Amino acid sequence: LCCMQGMVPYLPELLPHLIACLCDKKALVRSIACWTLSRYAHWVVSQPPDSHLKPLMTELLKRILDGNKRVQEAACSAFATLEEEACTELVPYLSFILDTLVFAFGKYQHKNLLILYDAIGTLADSVGHHLNQPEYIQKLMPPLIAKWNELKDEDKDLFPLLECLSSVATALQSGFLPYCEPVYQRCVTLVQKTLAQAMMYNQHPDQYEAPDKDFMIVALDLLSGLAEGLGGSVDQLVARSNIMTLLFQCMQDPMPEVRQSSFALLGDLTKACFPHVKPCIAEFMPILGLNLNPEFISVCNNATWAIGEIAMQMGADMQPYVGLVLNNLVEIINRPNTPKTLLENTAITIGRLGYVCPQEVSPMLQQFIRPWCTSLRNIRDNEEKDSAFRGICMMIGVNPAGVVQDFIFFCDAVASWVSPKDDLRDMFYKILHGFKDQVGEENWQQFSEQFPPLLKERLSACYGV
Secondary structure (H helix, E strand, C coil): CCCHHHHHHHHHHHHHHHHHHCCCCCHHHHHHHHHHHHHCHHHHHHCCCCCCHHHHHHHHHHHHCCCCHHHHHHHHHHHHHHHHHHHHHHHHHHHHHHHHHHHHHHHCCHHHHHHHHHHHHHHHHHHHHHHCCHHHHHHHHHHHHHHHHHCCCCCCCHHHHHHHHHHHHHHHHHHHHHHHHHHHHHHHHHHHHHHHHHHHHHHCCCCCCCCCCHHHHHHHHHHHHHHHHHHHHHHHHHHCCCHHHHHHHHCCCCCHHHHHHHHHHHHHHHHHHHHHHHHHHHHHHHHHHHCCCCCCHHHHHHHHHHHHHHHHHHHHHHHHHHHHHHHHHHHHHHCCCCCHHHHHHHHHHHHHHHHHCHHHHHHHHHHHHHHHHHHHCCCCCCHHHHHHHHHHHHHHHHCCHHHHCCHHHHHHHHHCCCCCCHHHHHHHHHHHHHHHHHHHHHHHHHHHHCCCHHHHHHHHHHHCC
């Protein structure tokens, strides 16, 4: 990338030449041209689409249908890279793109099919709900479902197809409804089979083989995609299956990747159909508490996120469970070298717990307020940030002394909001003015002298302090 800047002046001339190489009579030149062009995808997307994106896409799609397998492979990979860069810029060409990818289904042999699934999954991730159009669904779903029905439960080729369908289900949302039942049932079956095989193996390792748990992991991930995409419509499917029982077992699996995917699914089901999750909370919470162990970052991250989602659904009924998780969360947020995402998730979950149970969480305010403020000042305004900050305001209301020493950090975190909802802005206003009135005008002046100029300006403009 360091030489990219030096290349920029030549790219307008170079690109058409490279695109011409995609039609070279030598297969090796065609495949290396695919790869080379993918390195410049970022630049291509930054230009007006007609100048380079459109010709590049047109030619790359032709190469996806090349007669040579190596060229197919290179073109498919290059196209996936282009999709990641272009995102919704691809929307106007969706019909044309899908025609090519679907045609490739009939043409590709085993190894390249796996790359094709990846290109389709990446397309779904890149264009999101724009894929949810009847004409697109009618092109894309029949060949995917045909493959899905062709593959046996023991076939490793299910992995990339499950991953692909997971992206497609999330993008299509309600558009996936006609296909969801058989897909859902099969995922549950894959989880059940794997758990059963693991049990047999544990009891009689001499007679049975250890299962390949990847089947279970990708099935759990696809179930997450369905829950996320279908939202409330996943309710009937969950009601008619034993997924909660299976999830209880998966959450206790010795393999971290299985637990990681289980907690993600738990969080998604909590958002989509909480009435089915609620009866299990007493059994699930202790397990979630045990997994707040930053040794396994992703497991810990997903467990933390799920606890926050559960808190938002439980409301005040969360009270008996706060003690199971709070100390671990406070410890994680205070650890040196905790990765950024885990810090942010931990802060959000602590805020959410404080939102539903301020009396239980606020006594610990002083122990986490500083890292809490520094980790959330950098995230964009969104629903999760909103609920977390409401929680912190409620806790400050219960225990104002807990924030006094670190009030400057709170001011900074408040100033990080671009546009809080009116009632949240009011909460901020009351706390800032309450503090100012408490310490008196003169002390406030001295205190606000320590503020960086930008912070001072912002607070005075937005909150009149």
